[in-house]
Amino acid sequence: MDASLEKIADPTLAEMGKNLKEAVKMLEDSQRRTEEENGKKISGDIPGPLQGSGQDMVSILQVVQNLMHGDEDEEPQSARIQNIGEQGHIALLGHSLGAYISTLDKEKLRKLMTRILSDTTLWLCRIFRYENGCAYFHEEEREGLAKICRLAIHSRYEDFVVDGFNVLYNKKPVIYLSAAARPGLGQYLCNQLGLPFPCLCRVPCNTMFGSQHQMDVAFLEKLIKDDIERGKLPLLLVANAGTAAVGHTDKIGRLKELCEQYGIWLHVEGVNLATLALGYVSSSVLAATKCDSMTLTPGPWLGLPAVPAVTLYKHDDPALTLVAGLTSNKPADKLRALPLWLSLQYLGLDGIVERIKHACQLSQRLQESLKKVNHIKILVEDELSSPVVVFRFFQELPGSDPVLKAVPVPNMAPSAVGRERHSCDALNRWLGEQLKQLVPESGLTVMDLEVEGVCIRFSPLMTAAVLGTRGEDVDQVVACIQSKLPILTCTLQLREEFKQEVTAAAGLLYVDDPNWPGIGGVRYEHANDDKSSLKLDPEGEKIHAGLLKKLNELESDLTFKMGPEYKSMKSCIYVGMASDDVDISELVGTIAVTAREIEENSRLLENMTEVVRKGIQEAQVQLQKANEERLLEEGVLRQIPVVGSVLNWFSPVQASQKGRTFNLTAGSLESTEHTYVYKVQGTGVTPPQTPSGTRTKQRLPGQKPFKRSLRGSDALSETSSVSHIEDLEKMEHLTGGPEQDALETSSPEPHPGAPTLQDTEQTGALQNGAQHTEDDRPQVEELESLR
Numbered sequence: 001m002d003a004s005l006e007k008i009a010d011p012t013l014a015e016m017g018k019n020l021k022e023a024v025k026m027l028e029d030s031q032r033r034t035e036e037e038n039g040k041k042i043s044g045d046i047p048g049p050l051q052g053s054g055q056d057m058v059s060i061l062q063v064v065q066n067l068m069h070g071d072e073d074e075e076p077q078s079a080r081i082q083n084i085g086e087q088g089h090i091a092l093l094g095h096s097l098g099a100y101i102s103t104l105d106k107e108k109l110r111k112l113m114t115r116i117l118s119d120t121t122l123w124l125c126r127i128f129r130y131e132n133g134c135a136y137f138h139e140e141e142r143e144g145l146a147k148i149c150r151l152a153i154h155s156r157y158e159d160f161v162v163d164g165f166n167v168l169y170n171k172k173p174v175i176y177l178s179a180a181a182r183p184g185l186g187q188y189l190c191n192q193l194g195l196p197f198p199c200l201c202r203v204p205c206n207t208m209f210g211s212q213h214q215m216d217v218a219f220l221e222k223l224i225k226d227d228i229e230r231g232k233l234p235l236l237l238v239a240n241a242g243t244a245a246v247g248h249t250d251k252i253g254r255l256k257e258l259c260e261q262y263g264i265w266l267h268v269e270g271v272n273l274a275t276l277a278l279g280y281v282s283s284s285v286l287a288a289t290k291c292d293s294m295t296l297t298p299g300p301w302l303g304l305p306a307v308p309a310v311t312l313y314k315h316d317d318p319a320l321t322l323v324a325g326l327t328s329n330k331p332a333d334k335l336r337a338l339p340l341w342l343s344l345q346y347l348g349l350d351g352i353v354e355r356i357k358h359a360c361q362l363s364q365r366l367q368e369s370l371k372k373v374n375h376i377k378i379l380v381e382d383e384l385s386s387p388v389v390v391f392r393f394f395q396e397l398p399g400s401d402p403v404l405k406a407v408p409v410p411n412m413a414p415s416a417v418g419r420e421r422h423s424c425d426a427l428n429r430w431l432g433e434q435l436k437q438l439v440p441e442s443g444l445t446v447m448d449l450e451v452e453g454v455c456i457r458f459s460p461l462m463t464a465a466v467l468g469t470r471g472e473d474v475d476q477v478v479a480c481i482q483s484k485l486p487i488l489t490c491t492l493q494l495r496e497e498f499k500q501e502v503t504a505a506a507g508l509l510y511v512d513d514p515n516w517p518g519i520g521g522v523r524y525e526h527a528n529d530d531k532s533s534l535k536l537d538p539e540g541e542k543i544h545a546g547l548l549k550k551l552n553e554l555e556s557d558l559t560f561k562m563g564p565e566y567k568s569m570k571s572c573i574y575v576g577m578a579s580d581d582v583d584i585s586e587l588v589g590t591i592a593v594t595a596r597e598i599e600e601n602s603r604l605l606e607n608m609t610e611v612v613r614k615g616i617q618e619a620q621v622q623l624q625k626a627n628e629e630r631l632l633e634e635g636v637l638r639q640i641p642v643v644g645s646v647l648n649w650f651s652p653v654q655a656s657q658k659g660r661t662f663n664l665t666a667g668s669l670e671s672t673e674h675t676y677v678y679k680v681q682g683t684g685v686t687p688p689q690t691p692s693g694t695r696t697k698q699r700l701p702g703q704k705p706f707k708r709s710l711r712g713s714d715a716l717s718e719t720s721s722v723s724h725i726e727d728l729e730k731m732e733h734l735t736g737g738p739e740q741d742a743l744e745t746s747s748p749e750p751h752p753g754a755p756t757l758q759d760t761e762q763t764g765a766l767q768n769g770a771q772h773t774e775d776d777r778p779q780v781e782e783l784e785s786l787r
Helices: 002-006 011-045 057-069 086-101 106-127 143-156 165-170 185-193 217-229 252-262 271-277 283-290 298-302 318-324 331-370 402-406 414-438 460-467 471-504 538-553 584-634 641-650 673-678 718-735 737-746 757-763 773-786
Strands: 134-138 173-178 200-203 233-240 265-269 293-296 309-313 376-378 389-393 445-449 453-458 508-511 520-524 560-564 571-575 660-663 668-671
Touching: 086 331, 106 134, 106 309, 106 331, 134 143, 134 331, 143 173, 143 185, 143 233, 143 265, 143 293, 143 309, 143 318, 173 185, 173 217, 185 200, 200 217, 217 233, 217 252, 233 252, 252 265, 252 283, 271 283, 271 293, 271 331, 271 460, 298 309, 298 331, 298 460, 331 376, 331 389, 331 453, 331 460, 331 471, 389 414, 414 445, 414 453, 414 471, 471 508, 471 520, 471 584, 508 584, 520 538, 520 584, 538 560, 538 571, 538 584
Parallel strands: 173 200, 173 233, 233 265, 265 293
Antiparallel strands: 134 309, 293 309, 376 389, 389 453, 445 453, 508 520, 520 571, 560 571, 660 668
């Protein structure tokens, strides 16, 4: 192009063409740079793992492992690890096979899905005695019940597909739930179905006869009649074959008769449905085979990970089941049964029955063992076939009625049951946490029941196959309970005594915290404590922190903890569990005296700076005054440099050396004139020793603080009593006795430069009143440093 421009005769056109070429080049370069920068920005917005050409499989699996188990720097967590056996690997393999099978052609995929779905449904119906049923496989346990509710609505409201919710408005449906149902179940159903909460009806449990966790059938019938009279439609009833809390089973036989009478759909769920696979089944659970639908959870029962739950139901209209969502034409929905199809074939009927039977035997073993343990109450004694065991620590206080304590009634006065319940709830919570830490394979859980209080639940059907619980683990749980019972009983007995001692002690306030599993809490009221305020107290927190440190240094068997009060932000000291008989009076006295000493020491340290500052100012004033007096005594001529030296040489001044010493104990200034005259401060008074405020009690060798060594001495034999007295005499002989210690303390050692005993007798001076230069030497050095 440059050559063609040179051929142009007109130089103006040639110059214009050259400039146009340079401008186009500049535009092209600018556009190229912009594209490169945009490319860099786009690649910078992509997350790190997706940049480049991808990562290898080893790196990806390493990232997954770090996410599962955490980094090496993190502390290992004590979470329960699922025991994945070979049957678990089969279930996990089913998910991978499901993804591979979905890539087949439609005809092969349809045949395979039909075979898997029909086989799994038939096997489950035969194993759990539910004849001629259909199956719906779902990931969420409550999803099956929501689909069943849709099916019931379409069955009872024929025009629901056409008119929609207008039909429900004219005749509102009612879903009946037990008061012992799973928490949040009713709210979940209303959210999934789009129904208002008034469509739910909670049926109370028995209050007079039978289990207090079973549905009251008579009251349910009354509720159904009232709803029919109000123009409502009783739609569905959810019964429990093993409640979520204690594993009780409703009277399903009577509930089925009631549902048939009023045309209500009966749905049953619960852990006790697993016992339908056994040879012997209780009549209450066996009646569940006649219900309209039931939900099974074979995953935790058999120890199978990532296995869906199953809802078995009976219905003849496939069109309604399709509308309700119980059946689907999607391959992914039908392939949900593949992991369970593989696992059931691997286990076989014997393996399935063996796992369920083993879990039931574990619960029976624990129940029989706990019946022999004192102070342990089992809340499922009427449920001999229940695979769930719920128990709690219980101790009757003196003067209490065992009948009232054994069967708590909700309408009783709070003073009858509430006092012991609050004291036992914290102990049961502590016992449950201890058992979970000592025997993690047991799968114990701590729960709070409305009537009974805090209890411990053992449900092996939900945990045994997953955690690998054995009979030895159950025996270990019982042994741990027996080892913790003395601590629980001793702590419960000492609580009232501790409260009385703290109330009677001056400066201490008893802290009633129902959530603390120990002897109790105590707070020291210092001088500046505002009792009416509930805010944080910095001075009190400092005193309690020092008190906690002092108490932990005693190396006793008790544990101490500092924390805020139950109803305020003020700090206090909590005393832990008592493993042995504790001297409460000594404990409370030690806390009171130690806290008082800490407060006095802190106050002394706070005032020390002010005292020293005022002492220094006073010393400066006195020294300045003494200097002025010296100037007046010597005269003005002696202050002139040359003249003063001549006068001092002819007539020296006999001036005494004067200084000031600051007594930290007395907080006053003293003259140092006698120190330089006599070399020893013989007229000074030794300050008295600070009395020790802590209570000291003579203990046997190896005995820890706060122990009652002579408690129960009536039960000791005569030989043991004599040997105990001899031990005390030996200790007094070794220590020289208190009188000899007092004598040695009052009589000081003779100093080499001090007068002898004969000189003391002749002059009549009192040797005990004199002080030695060795004792005065640190004070003299202190005086010189201050001066």
